[in-house]
Amino acid sequence: MPLLLLKDLPRYECLLEGAKVFPELDPSACEAYLHLLRAGDEVFSVTERNLAEHTISQGRFSVLMLLWNSTQRRTSAGEAVEPCRPAGPRTPAELADAAGVTRATMTGLIDTLERDGLVRREPDPDDRRMMSVRLTPKAEDFVAALLPAHFRIMARLMAPLSETERKTLVSLLTKILQSANELTSTPPALSASS
Amino acid sequence: MPLLLLKDLPRYECLLEGAKVFPELDPSACEAYLHLLRAGDEVFSVTERNLAEHTISQGRFSVLMLLWNSTQRRTSAGEAVEPCRPAGPRTPAELADAAGVTRATMTGLIDTLERDGLVRREPDPDDRRMMSVRLTPKAEDFVAALLPAHFRIMARLMAPLSETERKTLVSLLTKILQSANELTSTPPALSASS
DNA sequence: CTTTTTTAGTTAGCCACCTAACTATCTGCT
DNA sequence: AGCAGATAGTTAGGTGGCTAACTAAAAAAG
Structure with missing residues (x-):
């Protein structure tokens, strides 16, 4: 269980509410973000539990x-295969x-x-x-x-x-991965806006 | 960076190859699984890096x-709102x-x-x-x-x-989360097949 | 009214992640 | 040849996860 994230994801109305206070909050982006981390974490821990039964x-x-x-x-590799x-x-x-x-x-x-x-x-x-x-x-x-x-x-x-x-x-997911990689390779412009 | 997973995801042909050896390997399921963990990990670490700049x-x-x-x-909570x-x-x-x-x-x-x-x-x-x-x-x-x-x-x-x-x-992701929760709440039938 | 059980929080000890500093070796420059 | 820098691996120390065992307090059972 690597993440430590909210177990109950916030309801969409709450995100809309939050967007009133923080104009930077994009509700659908936030929702997708939270679901991605939540699902990833859960899936991860399911397989982890299986591996743990074999003590690894x-x-x-x-x-x-x-x-x-x-x-x-x-x-x-007897033949020249497996690339x-x-x-x-x-x-x-x-x-x-x-x-x-x-x-x-x-x-x-x-x-x-x-x-x-x-x-x-x-x-x-x-x-x-x-x-x-x-x-x-x-x-x-x-x-x-x-x-x-x-x-x-x-x-x-x-x-x-x-x-x-x-x-x-x-x-x-591939699209998200790409945009994450772009954010990673572009260290500046973090707290400042675009 | 919680996961420790393959940085380069295997190509789909490799999964097909693996499915010949392991009949349990469902190539499209495996591909989705790996992409989910990979994307989740990357997205997580992008936000983590931002938080780390604020030393948290x-x-x-x-x-x-x-x-x-x-x-x-x-x-x-002056009024009876925010449910x-x-x-x-x-x-x-x-x-x-x-x-x-x-x-x-x-x-x-x-x-x-x-x-x-x-x-x-x-x-x-x-x-x-x-x-x-x-x-x-x-x-x-x-x-x-x-x-x-x-x-x-x-x-x-x-x-x-x-x-x-x-x-x-x-x-x-919600569908996957549900099936993960079902697997979690059903501890038996782990190494045995269904 | 004791005694037992449950509950809240902490402590201790393991694992896996990190960064930074170190040792040993190799490579390249002059 | 000889030394500076790069590279492979380890070590040291910190953090955040876990389980299991513990203390203190409250609740339940008798």
Whole structure:
């Protein structure tokens, strides 16, 4: 449960009320914003609860998935196929980058994964600064056993939406993601108006 | 940044590929799921960054908003109006409930808010187990100064969507929220299929 | 009127996120 | 060759989430 947001979303009339006090308040934008965070949080915590039953956190699971993705690529790379991702992350720095966390955070995650016997750190023979992180066989079994339930949860979450609605949702979310990225890459003009 | 999720979303072909290995993988559901978490995370972190410029976290901000909502209600309650919320939370337990965190977490948040001079704890005269949490004048100014920028961010995030699209988004998210709540309230049937 | 149970809040300890500072190594410039 | 700067990873310390165990007070049971 990452967010900490209002559990009960405000009613639309309240937003209209608020817009009288704050002219900056765009009611429909605010409503969409709150619903997005609320739904994201709830969906997140549903999958998190499932993962927790297998005594693993979202963060550690993401690391396992990234590494597992890499091994899948290697093992099935007899032919020149699988162009899904360029290489597959191996070092802590690559993993941190792929997962969108800092290297310090990744150090901590790998620490606990290694303590639990799911990954191993191996020094890079060429560059002694670097480490290579590898899944243990135990982790591969673990992930393979975990994924079916994980995918079932996703399917159930999205069950009420038709294929068309899913596509619509994805395209709307993509637009929002783009505008968020623009806001991110444009640090100025924050408290000042446009 | 709560999530720790893949920064680059997998391409749809990869999901189709994965569905061959895992029959439980519903590609369009998975795509919608990943986009939802990704967009939610990004939007969250955009607003978080804005709040951080005012040296406050999302969690503390939520607490301030809940309390501020209450005070607004009281001060303008000369007439019998504002039915937006029944009462407005005042005690740590009510705040925790409204914010969707545990009481222990709320204790920590109030601790830091009190340390920063934004709230005060006052003992309840009737029930000596209870505390009443109040905003300081400093906090009221702080929130009032913060909100315009906060609302502007929301408006910019949602700028690419038309009013119709926003309504569509809200209705799709509401459906997902409902199915998430059903999954939450139905603890069994997790790893087992339906 | 005691005793038990429930409730409000806190404390303690874990995890995962962050930033900043540090060590070790490699790279590049002169 | 030798040193400055870049890079990989870790460490240290802070925050905000959690659960579980605790204290104090109120409510319920006898």
